[in-house]
Amino acid sequence: MRISSVSSIFPWGRFWLAAPFFLCAVAFWAVPLGKGLWMSMQSDSYWGATHFVGLKHYADLLEDSRYWKAFGNTFWLATWVTSLTLGLALVFAAGIRASAKWLRAPLSFALMAPGLCPPAAMGILFLLLFHGRAGLLNQWFVSPLGLEPINWLSDPGFVLPAIILQSVWRWAGFMSFFVARAWDALPRDVLEAGALDGASAWSGFWRIRFPMMRPTVLFCGLYLIVDCVSQFAGSYVLLGGSGGTNDSGLLLVSYSYQKAFQGSGFSSATAVSLSIVPWILGLVALLSFVPKGILKGGNK
């Protein structure tokens, strides 16, 4: 402890160990980000000269109803996907642990498979599921319930749920693997002490187990939020970069893509991507206990 605490001499060894990583971070993350910021303050043009316009593109976005639509969709997507996926992951983790021993490995295998599926194949797979009349969801669930078949990918009310459903399918098993590992590692004595004190299985879970697994759950949650906000694959395979009927499935990523390649130009497209930065930073500040939770232990 004495030696490893704050040392008076500069830790050159550690400096050189950390340097390559941060060098790469600067070269291939900070530089493009800075360039992006600069680019977003230039006038739109695919070729030829541009001039400095300051925050004009951002100001335009504030009055752009499509932008707010995309923003709202992205917000609801992230909210639903994160809560549903984490909930389902907890249920799956509990279910796998309660299943017969020989079944556990194959089960977590099967549930994780969607996370390993190539995005190109997902496009075809989801046409199969969401297809207007003959899709499996309609055949298996909607029609048997006596409802009208839903046109998942063109009915404005169901485009976003289709994207949410797809994301949940993709990540729930993956996250349940992480949650189950955290569950495995819970110290026995604490749980037994809780049981002796008369905690029921339900309150034992929420009062003792869940708080102890919180670092892992938060880690998964953060990952899912970022995935929803910045990943393209999900909406792209379903809607091909468009916003769907009435923009009901328009996300910030797809809006930025549209602006870049079908409309205004790179500068305002970059402004759309970067406009999420303050929101995400705010969210992280709100969850500022996340890094502490992840990093706690050791090095006191």
Next chain:
Amino acid sequence: MRASKGVVWLSSFLMVLAAFVFMYPFIWMFAGSFKSNLQIFDTQSFWPNRWNGEWFEALFSGKYFDFWRSLRNSFFISALQALAATFLASMAGYALGIGRFRGRAFLIGVAVALIVLPVQASALPMLEWINRIGLFDTLWGAVVPGLASGLGLLFFTRVFALLPRDLLDAARSEGAGDWRIFIICLPLVRSFMLAYGFLHFVLAWHAHVIPLLVLHSDAQRTLPLSLAALSGNSMNTPQAVILAASSFGMLVMLGVFGLLYSRLKTALSEFAVG
């Protein structure tokens, strides 16, 4: 707390049902790789009419695109990026994990920022930058954007923070410097490195936006890019070829996952509560 037999049976049954629902599209995908276009989009028929592997043959012989080349490109990019990212993150994770120093909180903040502002958010300036340093349309150009992984840095910071203090203190009192101690620690953190390396490999394998922008010519395409190009080509492209390629890719991924399963399991359990 031992679950009774009934509970075990019930949850086994429910979980198998859930696993079936999750796997169903893949079973269909595998069956679909033997079908004609017409039959693929006819959702009434599940099993193919005939089980001959003509689409697999067409795929492997490169009839629609150079399959082996795309596979090699994908493998080169993902493996190199995963390997380099794992080592970079573990080195930096050692530096941040084993002790405090001034500026540590700032560097951890950088790692969080790396996670929440992924390179995809600045994909267009990234493209310009890659072009400027002469890596446009090269495989290296698709490797470098993923080298610094914030997730990896946080992961390894915790991993090294969990190492027994006595060991580090003992090594230090023997006069070992940080590089030497790091190398001594490597065997101890091997399964963590495998776990992280695998995750990074999977993510890099499926990366779409950056490779799409950076890799321009057909010869440099990764497997996902080739498949996306093929599916966007025309309605006459046999979808079964895409399904066959995807089935093949899934089998490889699941195979690697199976090999690493128990290692991943221990590594992540130790990581979660330490």
